[in-house]
Structure formats: structure tokens, C-alpha cells
């Protein structure tokens with residue numbers, strides 16, 4: 001019935017569409033619904049239009065969500081599918097992240113052209129990335145490497161790499177897998193020494209607060225351990241920085257009722273870094289993230305955040 005149509009809002013990139021279709025498939029399976037019970041509504045965001053500058057310069061994460069959130073608030077869509085990593089920690093009044101799908105591989109993948117690993121790259125090699133975190137972690141490992149701005153969607157970046165513009169690039173393994181492109185990966189970076197961005201690898205579903213029909217539809221596809229990990233990582237990020245200008249890594253590993261968090265902040269050149277590891281239970285997820293952020297703030301000192 002047309003009135004019951006579930007409208008799924010998404011950006012139009014290959015990765016965003018893959019995530020929206022994955023969400024639709026899970027809902028179809030959970031409820032025994034046909035594909036035509038859903039409409040996938042593609043929404044172009046400001047972030048999709050600006051492709052030549054680092055996001056940290058043009059205003060950060062909200063750029064990929066604003067138009068989608070307006071569509072939610074205007075009731076043109078019923079739920080929005082996002083990469084958790086791209087979501088700001090503060091949402092507009094009336095919206096919430098109400099479900100998370102089971103997390104994919106959270107690690108960063110190295111895709112090398114002149115060498116299969118970062119360690120194997122020649123002196124002064126060029127690596128493409130637009131992520132402050134990846135740039136800082138790379139410089140920390142290999143100060144001799146040159147990092148160049150590399151934006152565009154995942155297939156575009158791989159095409160640039162294969163055309164020889166750079167010696168290597170870094171992408172989320174989760175995104176590569178969702179696009180069926182994981183064969184491109186030449187090395188997977190250890191979580192311990194190359195921690196991911198908060199939220200990496202997890203799909204978040206945003207809805208209107210108080211929409212009981214949609215809450216009930218999402219309930220069976222919500223993955224509670226991923227939800228706890230994300231609550232921890234987002235509390236950490238929210239307590240540290242809203243500006244997107246500090247390289248921040250944070251990953252919460254969930255094992256049964258246990259949650260272990262690893263957080264790191266770095267200067268963009270990777271020279272100064274502070275890290276913390278905290279253990280607790282799922283029930284403490286938000287407190288652990290907040291405590292980790294407070295600890296890093298204290299240890300880094302006021303000069304750390306004032307520099308840029």
C-alpha cells in the first residue's frame with residue numbers, strides 16, 4: 001500500500017547506495033516484505049558538490065547530512081542511512097540515531113601501487129588521503145612520506161591510484177567490502193597502531209524522535225553491541241572536538257558484556273600523540289568514552305587544541 005511505503009533517504013555515492021540497499025535487504029528479510037515496500041530516495045548534499053578541498057576546511061561532517069536531515073524533518077523520507085563515521089556528534093532537534101547495523105571490519109586498508117605495505121614504500125613516496133587522522137598516523141610511522149589531498153568517492157580514488165597519481169592510498173576496509181572492491185587491498189592496518197575513526201565500519205540509521213512505526217520496523221535489525229561501541233566512540237568524539245580539525249582515532253571493541261576502548265589524538269604532523277586504553281562493561285559505554293576524552297584533554301594540555 002502506497003501509504004505504508006518506507007522511504008529510505010541516502011546520498012547518491014556508490015557506497016551510500018550500497019549501504020541503503022543493505023539496510024533495505026535486512027528490513028525485507030526481518031519483516032518478509034517485498035522490495036517495493038521501500039523507496040530509496042537519493043539526496044545530494046553540499047559535501048557531494050565540493051570535491052576539491054579537504055572537508056576540515058569547508059566545514060566538516062555536517063556537510064554530508066544537512067539536506068538528508070531536512071528531508072527527514074520535512075517527512076519526505078522516513079529513515080536515513082549513513083556511515084556512522086560521517087555523522088556529527090550533535091544532531092538537529094527532533095532527530096536521533098535509533099539503530100546501528102552490525103559493524104563491518106573497522107580497519108583501514110592500505111592499497112599500494114609501488115609496494116604492498118606502508119613499510120615497503122620507497123623513501124619520499126606519495127600517499128593520497130584527505131583524512132587528518134590517516135595523514136597524522138602515516139606521518140607518525142613514516143615521516144618521510146608525502147601525503148597529498150585525495151578526495152572523491154572510493155572508485156574515483158582507486159582509479160587515481162591505478163593511473164599512477166600516488167604510490168598508495170588508505171581507505172576503510174568496510175567501504176571496500178560493501179562495494180565488492182576488497183581485492184584491491186594490499187595490507188590491513190592493525191587496530192592497535194593504526195586505530196580507526198570513531199564509527200568507522202558501522203552503518204547508522206537516523207529517524208525522527210517519537211516515530212513509533214519506524215522504531216518498531218528497525219528494532220529487529222539493530223545490533224546492540226555495535227550500538228554500545230558507537231555510544232562510547234561518539235561520547236569520546238563529542239567530548240573532544242566538534243571542529244573536525246584535530247586528528248582523532250577511537251575504537252571500542254565489544255566482547256560479550258566487556259567493552260575495551262582505545263583512543264588517540266595527534267598533531268597533524270604526527271609528531272605529538274596521546275593515547276588511552278580503558279576497559280569496562282557495555283553499561284558504561286558512554287562514561288568510558290567521556291572519561292577517555294577528559295583524560296586525553298588533560299594530558300595533552302590546552303596548547304594542543306589551541307594550535308590550529
Ligand SMILES: NCc1[nH]cc(CCC(=O)O)c1CC(=O)O
Nearest residue numbers: 083085171172174175200201202
Ligand atoms: N568519509 C568517507 C567515508 N565514510 C565512510 C567510509 C567507509 C565506510 C565506513 O567507514 O563505514 C568512507 C570512505 C573511507 O574512509 O574509505
